[in-house]
Structures are given as C-alpha cells and as structure tokens.
C-alpha cells in the first residue's frame with residue numbers, strides 16, 4: 001500500500017552493490033508510476049526516468065525544454081512507488097555548474113538513487129541524432145565535479161554521459177569518447193554512459209578503458225543495434241537501459257486502439273489486450289487500502 005518503505009539511501013546502496021556485482025543490471029524506462037510497480041514485479045533491477053519519455057509525455061520534443069522542477073517531480077513520483085533504485089536522466093544538468101549542483105540536491109530530495117549528466121551543449125538533442133554539439137572537456141569536467149561535490153549522500157550515484165561519439169562519427173570519435181570518459185571518472189563520475197556506441201566492440205573498448213561501471217543505452221531506432229543482455233554483459237557492460245521502450249509500445253497500442261474505435265464503432269475487439277480492472281487493482285494493491293480502512297470506513301469498490 002502507498003509508497004515504498006525502503007529509504008532513498010538504502011536504494012542507493014543497493015544500486016552501488018548491483019553495479020559492483022557480476023550480473024548486468026536492467027533498468028526499463030518507466031513512463032508512469034504504475035508502470036514502475038510492474039517493472040519491480042517482473043524482476044528488473046531498477047527503473048530509469050527518461051528525458052525523452054518525460055518530454056514526449058508532455059507533447060514536447062526532447063530538446064531541453066523540460067525544467068528541473070518537472071524532472072524532479074516526475075522522478076519523485078516514480079521513485080517512491082518502488083523498492084528498486086531509480087536512475088534519472090538529468091540532461092545537461094539544467095545550466096551552469098552551479099545549477100548542476102542544485103540539480104543533484106533536488107534529485108537527492110526526490111529520493112532517486114542517481115542521475116546522469118551529459119556533455120552536450122544546450123539546447124540538447126536526442127543522443128542518437130546527428131549534428132549534436134558537445135561542450136569542451138573543461139566544461140564537461142566542471143559539470144561532473146560540481147555534481148559529485150554537491151551530493152550530501154555519498155551513496156548517490158553520479159554518472160557522466162558523453163555524447164562525443166555521435167558528434168565525431170569518424171574513426172577517431174571512439175578514441176575521443178574514451179579519453180573524455182577517463183577525464184570524467186577523474187572528475188568524480190561513479191559510472192560512464194557512452195552514448196551512441198556503434199557496436200559491441202566500442203562498448204568493450206570503453207568498459208576496458210575505465211575502472212567504473214559502464215551503461216549501455218538500448219533505445220530503439222537509434223545508432224546502436226539492440227544487443228541482448230548476454231551480449232552486453234560479455235562486452236563488459238554493467239547496466240542497460242531500455243529508456244523509451246514501454247512508452248513506444250504503449251503509444252503503438254494507443255494508436256491502434258483509436259483506429260479500431262474509429263473504424264469499428266466499438267472497442268470490443270480490444271478488450272482482450274487490455275489490462276483488466278482486476279489486474280489494475282492488484283498492481284496498485286487496492287485490497288491493502290480496503291484492509292486499512294476496514295475499521296474506519298466501510299467503502300468497498
């Protein structure tokens with residue numbers, strides 16, 4: 001009933017223990033607090049709060065229009081529904097290094113286990129699109145150092161994301177990404193998110209160059225092939241996100257449903273694919289609320 005009673009600190013410790021373990025951590029992107037409950041029930045290791053999902057849900061492109069308040073608010077709603085650690089996409093950190101510091105403290109207060117800060121210029125772009133620009137290494141380092149220094153809970157995970165690979169598509173792009181990843185680790189990053197890797201060997205090269213965990217972004221319709229968990233684990237990757245998968249699946253179903261209702265004049269053919277009322281009540285533990293209220297009120301669904 002209600003929210004998770006695992007403390008934010010304990011979730012952060014659990015995240016760190018998972019990153020230090022032997023099994024690849026799998027974090028699907030939650031698109032609603034309800035979907036978080038399902039992610040936990042299905043045995044995943046954590047939950048990802050995607051900037052692409054948050055902006056798409058607001059009907060906006062993922063170009064840095066969302067604010068820290070919106071991201072922190074959504075992250076809090078998501079993190080409190082699960083015992084699992086939540087990793088948040090903090091984009092470029094919402095401004096200058098001072099803003100990055102505040103971002104970290106707001107996200108700590110939101111109860112999440114960690115976040116990633118990227119080295120794109122503002123306004124940012126989806127990491128898998130061409131023509132992105134990145135800030136110079138000095139600025140990228142300042143962002144990550146500000147993030148690492150600002151946290152009050154040393155267990156909060158600061159992950160550095162580098163987008164240089166897609167802005168330098170040539171052969172030297174990977175080498176620059178690796179050099180940058182090393183500098184970001186020196187600046188205090190607990191983990192590295194090398195964006196838009198071309199193939200498994202690129203993940204492998206980054207993972208063997210840094211002595212912190214590496215994340216793989218398995219977003220659809222992007223630059224990386226959709227590797228399996230086993231392939232990523234063999235390449236030395238420690239965690240994988242499926243950031244927009246659940247939203248894309250859900251919105252695909254929404255479009256088909258609207259077409260069906262419009263053409264058939266009824267939703268009857270769709271009912272078999274729906275989450276039932278009973279299943280919804282099970283997921284949100286309706287029965288728990290009834291038990292709680294039994295002595296006080298007598299309302300029942």
Ligand SMILES: C[C@](O)(C(=O)O)[C@H](CC(=O)O)C(=O)O
Pocket residue numbers: 049050051052053062089125126127128217219220222243244
């Ligand atoms: C991971 C990501 O930053 C996100 O916001 O979820 C996006 C995902 C996407 O746009 O597909 C990204 O830049 O890769």
Ligand SMILES: [Mg+2]
Pocket residue numbers: 050051052062089091
């Ligand atoms: Mg993003």
